[in-house]
Amino acid sequence: MRQTILSPHKIGSYFLIGVMIHPFFIIPLSAEPSAFEMQSGATKKELRSLQTSSKNLETIITELQNKVISLDQSQDGVKSLFEGQSLKIKNLLDASASQENSIKSLSSVQDTHSNTLKQQSDLLTLLKDRIDKNQKAIEGLNKKVDDITELIGHINSDLMAQLELIKKNLEIPTTPTSTSNTSKISNVKKQTTPKESKTSNTDTFKKDGSKQKTIFIEAEELYKKGKLKEAKERFEWLVEMNYRPANSLYLLGEIAYKQKNYQQAVVFYKKSALENDKANYMPILLWHTAWAFRYSKDLPNYEKFLDSLIYLYPNSEQGQKAKDIRKKTKDKNEHRNK
Template identity: 30%
Template sequence: MRFFSHKVALFFGAASLLFAAEVSVFEAGNLRNPSPYGLTQNEKLLLEKTQEVEKLGRELAGMRNDFSSLKEQMEGVRSVLDGTNTRVGRSDGDMRALEARLVSLEETFAKTSEQILLLQTNLQEAKNAQDTNNERLRIVLGEMSSLIDSINNNYASKSTLATLAERVGELEGAKKTAPLPSGLEAKPGAELMQEALSFFSANNLDEAWARYDILVKKNYMPARSNYFLGEIAYKKQQWKTAIKHYKISIDLYDKADYIPRLLYHTAISFDKIGEPANAAPFYRALKSNYPESKEAQASPDR
């Protein structure tokens, strides 16, 4: 600023001298002439000062232009910086959001990995348990197959079951004290089945036996009829006869609703005749195939 003030002072001093100078009558001493001549010492000095002031004015104008240009450039730089700061701020926010997302994804991946590992472990445990159950079932089925063969060999073969059933019926019928109703054979199977069930429910076992026996001979629902003949023999504590009819029933149809009770009473019947080794497979089959049944829950572990 001191420099600028000094230049201005020189300018005004030079102007004062200019007005105080003497003007020549002719062109001599004309300071406006591009090539002035005949100048006095004062005029020369004034010309120099004037030229210096003009030069300084031009430099000052240039400096102002440079200042304006620099100012515009500074404004541009400031705008660029402001925009850059805004973008940097947004970038920082985006970066923080990405970092938070990455952390969330890493946590999710870790949890998912743990769940997958847990599922794999559970699956392997389930597979091992299934393999164990399959092996146990295979053993039980093998034992039951051997046991059925033993029953066929020791109690009755399939070729003689019908004859034995008829003979047992005759022998047990001879012990009855009350005469059986006549004409039962002529009744339809459905009517006989209904009567037999009514007598069985009323614990009139002889009347129920007579009708189930006829139903077996008629081959009317033979699996269910043999099951009830086995139940009647079981209630009368005729254990071997019960085992025989249970065997016939399960050979004919092994998906009936009464199978859990049939297996349970077969096992008990074997226990009653002193053959616990033959009873054990039936208890195991009951627990393996019908674990929720009351018979399975009442069965001993063998």
């Protein structure tokens, strides 16, 4: 139950009203004067005056009561206003606490973002350092590639010079004993004309020039079977027809080598190398050329071709054999010098 707090002014009002309505002070406001009153000597005029005063007093009491009620209502309004303001203050305090929590949360998020940005910055710095290192490594590799390219160019130049030297060394030595033979075999085409092959049976394959491939295969088979004369006739014809001249000249050199006609073999080998110095049979060609000079007792050219074979084809079977020979020769010379 709500308790009403009375102000001093309100307590005084209630006290005045209580005094006026006390049983000992109750004054009949509208009754006729009694015999006792008549005996007291009061006149009608005085009674009317008292009645008027009583009415005024009643009016004042009513007004006071209304004011008390009004003050009571005002107090209730003030109290309600106070409670409303208190509630607003409480809501504001709650909102402030909520805002404070939000600020703390935002501060935490900001700290998290700051840490993330710092980590990203560190990562970017690390990546930049790695990119710089990779760039330097790439520049180093490019320099190495340039150096290797330059080295390859020098090697190619040396190889070309060596090949030119080989081609030059394939010239037939101009000794008195070989001059006449050189003039005889200086031109293979002239040497293998149909008139000079009177005893050959090449007419059967010369009639049809469209079968050059078949004739080449046939010539290879005859060579493998040891029928060197028949094979030679066909290879000479193929050279005239300009069909696979490098291979045909090489096999003519092989035939001459087997027939121990070493000077003629060197001529065929040289012409074959001039036609194609990248053929897969070049290690054998250089090996047999070296031995052709060896059998012809031309030791300087023999050693030159061994060295060329070692330089150009070091991993081939013939290159390994040439290394062994040169090593033995070197050991033998060192032993002699001791």
